[in-house]
Amino acid sequence: xxxxxxxxxxxxxxxxxxxxxxxxxxxxxxxxxxxxxxxxxxxxxxxxxxxxxxxxxxxxxxxxxxxxxxxxxxxxxxxxxxxxxxxxxxxxxxxxxxxxxxxxxxxxxxxxxxxxxxxxxxxxxxxxxxxxxxxxxxxxxxxxxxxxxxxxxxxxxxxxxxxxxxxxxxxxxxxxxxxxxxxxxxxxxxxxxxxxxxxxxxxxxxxxxxxxxxxxxxxxxxxxxxxxxxxxxxxxxxxxxxxxxxxxxxxxxxxxxxxxxxxxxxxxxxxxxxxxxxxxxxxxxxxxxxxxxxxxxxxxxxxxxxxxxxxxxxxxxxxxxxxxxxxxxxxxxxxxxxxxxxxxxxxxxxxxxxxxxxxxxxxxxxxxxxxxxxxxxxxxxxxxxxxxxxxxxxxxxxxxxxxxxxxxxxxxxxxxxxxxxxxxxxxxxxxxxxxxxxxxxxxxxxxxxxxxxxxxxxxxxxxxxxxxxxxxxxxxxxxxxxxxxxxxxxxxxxxxxxxxxxxxxxxxxxxxxxxxxxxxxxxxxxxxxxxxxxxxxxxxxxxxxxxxxxxxxxxxxxxx
Numbered sequence: 001x002x003x004x005x006x007x008x009x010x011x012x013x014x015x016x017x018x019x020x021x022x023x024x025x026x027x028x029x030x031x032x033x034x035x036x037x038x039x040x041x042x043x044x045x046x047x048x049x050x051x052x053x054x055x056x057x058x059x060x061x062x063x064x065x066x067x068x069x070x071x072x073x074x075x076x077x078x079x080x081x082x083x084x085x086x087x088x089x090x091x092x093x094x095x096x097x098x099x100x101x102x103x104x105x106x107x108x109x110x111x112x113x114x115x116x117x118x119x120x121x122x123x124x125x126x127x128x129x130x131x132x133x134x135x136x137x138x139x140x141x142x143x144x145x146x147x148x149x150x151x152x153x154x155x156x157x158x159x160x161x162x163x164x165x166x167x168x169x170x171x172x173x174x175x176x177x178x179x180x181x182x183x184x185x186x187x188x189x190x191x192x193x194x195x196x197x198x199x200x201x202x203x204x205x206x207x208x209x210x211x212x213x214x215x216x217x218x219x220x221x222x223x224x225x226x227x228x229x230x231x232x233x234x235x236x237x238x239x240x241x242x243x244x245x246x247x248x249x250x251x252x253x254x255x256x257x258x259x260x261x262x263x264x265x266x267x268x269x270x271x272x273x274x275x276x277x278x279x280x281x282x283x284x285x286x287x288x289x290x291x292x293x294x295x296x297x298x299x300x301x302x303x304x305x306x307x308x309x310x311x312x313x314x315x316x317x318x319x320x321x322x323x324x325x326x327x328x329x330x331x332x333x334x335x336x337x338x339x340x341x342x343x344x345x346x347x348x349x350x351x352x353x354x355x356x357x358x359x360x361x362x363x364x365x366x367x368x369x370x371x372x373x374x375x376x377x378x379x380x381x382x383x384x385x386x387x388x389x390x391x392x393x394x395x396x397x398x399x400x401x402x403x404x405x406x407x408x409x410x411x412x413x414x415x416x417x418x419x420x421x422x423x424x425x426x427x428x429x430x431x432x433x434x435x436x437x438x439x440x441x442x443x444x445x446x447x448x449x450x451x452x453x454x455x456x457x458x459x460x461x462x463x464x465x466x467x468x469x470x471x472x473x474x475x476x477x478x479x480x481x482x483x484x485x486x487x488x489x490x491x492x493x494x495x496x497x498x499x500x501x502x503x504x505x506x507x508x509x510x511x512x513x514x515x516x517x518x519x520x521x522x523x524x525x526x527x528x529x530x531x532x533x534x535x536x537x538x539x540x541x542x543x544x545x546x547x548x549x550x551x552x553x554x555x556x557x558x559x560x
Contacts, residue, residue, distance in 0.1 A: 008038060017046035033063045037076050053087040069117060077114055078127050081107050085130035101418045104135040122153040136384055136419040138168055156187035160292040167486050168385050170460045174484040178341040181320025188302035196275055200282040201307055206239040207555060213289040214245035218252040221465035222289055222314050227357040230259035232547035241281060245297055271299045278305040284558055291315020308559045311344060313354055316486040318342040326557055329353050332492035333485045347553050351539035352496045355546035356468040361443055365474060365532050366450040368525050375404035376518040379452035381466045384411040386458035387420055394507050395456060396427035398514045408452060410436040449473035453524060454517055460487035467493050468540060474532030478514055480504040496539045
């Protein structure tokens with residue numbers, strides 16, 4: 001090994017990546033593919049910004065193109081695809097200044113070429129799945145997740161993503177979710193008890209409840225529902241500790257810390273350290289707000305961090321863990337004869353499974369925009385991943401049947417909209433669909449509901465936060481019956497408003513109900529007013545009543 005490579009190795013070992021970039025750029029005039037690959041890696045390890053990502057992605061791609069049929073070329077390709085996904089994530093969920101459509105298309109094209117030559121490769125497939133997800137190609141992502149599963153190449157992270165992504169498609173039955181979620185239990189490491197602090201099984205003076213989440217940050221949907229609980233608990237009877245798993249703590253995180261009795265940030269702790277920290281806190285009940293979503297900490301629950309462990313709010317299905325004792329739902333979401341398809345025992349809340357805390361803005365009634373537009377405007381502000389091909393087809397049928405109607409779409413997270421636009425274009429309704437930009441302020445986002453006559457719910461993955469937002473603004477939400485917890489959230493919301501007429505039986509009924517509402521404009525105008533006047537007094541926003549039901553239900557199921 002020559003002196004230059006020894007210097008590279010030394011700088012890498014010492015993690016002096018900025019120096020390494022400078023060294024390679026000054027010492028190597030004609031860079032080999034191997035050096036280019038090292039340089040690109042060093043760039044991203046030294047600093048992450050628009051320029052370094054752009055340079056590294058091009059360098060990784062060059063490595064593949066120059067070494068197509070070699071192991072080095074494969075390594076460069078995997079790095080290229082992963083760096084592209086990281087770049088997409090780095091730009092941020094609310095920055096739409098860069099269009100990744102062509103980048104994704106090129107990456108997928110190169111991947112297919114490499115797949116033909118190299119055949120099955122788990123690292124290459126894992127990388128391209130990330131691109132499929134970010135490009136909105138959920139079907140392709142699921143096909144390759146299936147391939148990883150068949151080749152026994154899933155791990156906990158990939159299995160979590162695979163199971164979670166299947167919520168978006170009506171391809172699995174709840175029995176399938178029950179069976180496949182066992183993988184989360186199988187892939188979660190069980191640590192020897194001699195490495196762990198002894199679990200406390202003695203009753204505390206106050207009932208000590210912990211909430212664990214990676215999502216207590218600005219704009220995240222769970223914050224609006226968790227706030228209801230934290231603002232309305234009996235501090236004499238209960239002690240609440242927040243366990244935060246997000247690295248960055250913003251103003252929302254700090255606000256929630258003030259609402260609780262204590263908090264711990266465990267994002268930097270390994271599993272054993274986190275388990276011991278929580279066990280030392282002697283929590284009676286630990287409530288998981290993530291399930292298979294987000295940067296979950298499923299192994300903590302596998303190793304039991306509290307005598308009673310409960311899943312609630314963030315993930316609307318079974319966690320698959322033997323050690324997860326309960327799942328909180330309501331009677332509209334899981335029927336008693338279906339409990340066998342959930343690994344947890346079911347806690348049924350009286351009315352609804354969650355309650356929105358509302359907003360700090362003055363509520364002003366805005367009449368239906370159809371009075372001014374003279375035509376019906378539909379809308380959905382759900383994550384574009386929830387708009388599967390079937391949903392887009394049904395919405396296209398509605399637009400075709402209702403002359404002059406419009407559909408306003410805005411995604412709650414950054415998603416490539418090319419796929420959805422193509423579906424609407426193929427259905428000849430693209431001119432009736434308007435894609436709205438992300439708003440600078442949340443108040444501006446809420447004001448967009450004033451432009452909608454009827455909100456269209458997605459299926460089988462229903463909207464939750466967006467439905468509460470629409471209803472808070474007085475906008476009726478048309479939803480459809482489902483077959484499990486995840487797909488019945490819209491039903492529960494409308495049933496708790498006593499709006500059964502806004503729950504369709506199937507896709508044909510969904511289209512018919514949209515048509516009927518559009519034709520009976522007087523009814524639609526009155527319905528908007530009724531929802532605006534009644535919704536804040538309903539179970540959807542009655543914080544005090546919900547909190548009483550929530551804590552009494554928890555208390556009734558505590559193990560000592």
